[in-house]
Amino acid sequence: MKTGTIEPSEIAYYDRLAEQWWDRQGKFWPLHRLNELRVQYLRHSICTHFGRRPEAEKPLAGIHVIDIGCGGGILSESMAKLGATVHGIDVVEKSINVARLHSANKDLTIDYEYVGVEEIVERGVKYDVVLNMEVVEHVADLPLFMSACTDLVNTNGIMFVATINRNLLSWLFAIVGAEYILGWLPKGTHSWRKFVRPGELQRLLNRRGLEVTATTGVRINPFTRQFSLSNRVAVNYMISAVSDTPTRDLQT
Numbered sequence: 001m002k003t004g005t006i007e008p009s010e011i012a013y014y015d016r017l018a019e020q021w022w023d024r025q026g027k028f029w030p031l032h033r034l035n036e037l038r039v040q041y042l043r044h045s046i047c048t049h050f051g052r053r054p055e056a057e058k059p060l061a062g063i064h065v066i067d068i069g070c071g072g073g074i075l076s077e078s079m080a081k082l083g084a085t086v087h088g089i090d091v092v093e094k095s096i097n098v099a100r101l102h103s104a105n106k107d108l109t110i111d112y113e114y115v116g117v118e119e120i121v122e123r124g125v126k127y128d129v130v131l132n133m134e135v136v137e138h139v140a141d142l143p144l145f146m147s148a149c150t151d152l153v154n155t156n157g158i159m160f161v162a163t164i165n166r167n168l169l170s171w172l173f174a175i176v177g178a179e180y181i182l183g184w185l186p187k188g189t190h191s192w193r194k195f196v197r198p199g200e201l202q203r204l205l206n207r208r209g210l211e212v213t214a215t216t217g218v219r220i221n222p223f224t225r226q227f228s229l230s231n232r233v234a235v236n237y238m239i240s241a242v243s244d245t246p247t248r249d250l251q252t
Contacts, residue, residue, distance in 0.1 A: 005145035021072025037227040039078045058083030066127040069135035073099030087111045117148045126154040133162040150208035162238040166195035210241040
């Protein structure tokens with residue numbers, strides 16, 4: 001496996017937690033709650049981009065999606081249920097094994113692969129939708145990683161990136177609050193210096209021919225533990241970016 005963007009300490013960390021991916025009350029509960037919100041956001045955004053009806057039973061049928069850093073398959077399964085053809089990749093082999101077993105038990109057809117993004121780029125394949133969710137703050141070389149990810153976007157495709165801003169508030173809320181005070185995340189989940197400011201991310205996308213079309217913040221209610229969209233991007237946020245060529249309708 002190519003190691004240019006892979007952080008060994010991150011692999012070791014998630015390797016220890018792999019068997020807990022689908023425990024909704026365990027260490028990954030924030031991801032399950034977050035997934036409920038982002039699936040709604042992605043469904044609407046993808047359908048708008050490709051001229052689909054979000055209310056359709058399988059609105060993403062015929063759309064090819066790659067879920068980079070898919071972990072145990074939480075988001076991959078949601079996309080597959082919407083009809084998408086999903087390729088989930090991760091550099092933690094245990095997570096891929098968990099994802100394969102869980103999707104098989106749910107009778108979902110998802111192509112999971114233990115592989116890095118650079119190796120997918122070398123195959124020359126493109127995807128209509130590239131999901132880059134909660135990954136960029138864990139890689140070793142962000143510019144190299146983003147360059148590889150953008151190479152996977154089809155000429156009419158769209159990429160979604162979700163991550164955490166780098167400022168005092170994110171240090172207080174995402175690390176001190178979530179990891180040390182509230183215990184919502186295991187200690188060491190994040191490194192503040194790896195958080196990415198929206199402007200930094202936009203420049204990396206623009207450099208590779210992608211135009212940012214939307215940016216939205218994500219907030220969490222500490223009392224209800226519910227996630228919601230926000231116009232503030234001080235801590236968690238999501239960005240969508242499209243290639244600078246006209247889109248086409250992927251109706252099947």
